[in-house]
Amino acid sequence: MHQTSTTFREHIEILATESPYALILEWGRRLELAVRTFLGVVGVSGMSWRNCGKALRNEPLVGDEVSFQINRLRIRRNVVAHEQPKGIAPDEAIQFAREAEKIVWFLGRARDIREGVNRTCALSSEQSCPTASQK
Helix, strand or coil, X not given: CCCCCCCHHHHHHHHHHHCHHHHHHHHHHHHHHHHHXXXXXXCCCCXXXXXXXXXXXXXXXXXXXXXXXXXHHHXXXXXXXXXXXXXXXXXXXXXXXXXXXHHHHHHHHHHHHHHCCCCHHHHCCHHHCCCHHHC
16 A cells, blocks of 8 residues: 655655656756746746846845756756657656755745745744734
8 A cells, every 4th residue: 555755854765766757857846936936026037047047146145056957857857758768867866856955945935025025924823923913
């Protein structure tokens, strides 16, 4: 009987074992959506990926290092999606998913900063968060 995963770690380990290509494609897509969402917040949309990369490098909250990591992961995802299968080790797929997850979270937090959103209350109990009338 199939056991469902309850944590990110379990999820990626199961998927990496059963279908490492699917894991890379899934997290490649999540990363792409996070990039597009973040760029929409900074007023950049409908651009080619080359121009998206430039916009990310020029964004103070992202910069060169994260932009380089995004590009590297995007290239790897494209190889998996478009080239002849050569076999992917589960560990490689897991590493890809972990790196992509970190960047997705990073971009989400950067988006929150750009939008001026304080997510601290969302993580704490509702009673300790100020209501709109208290702000």
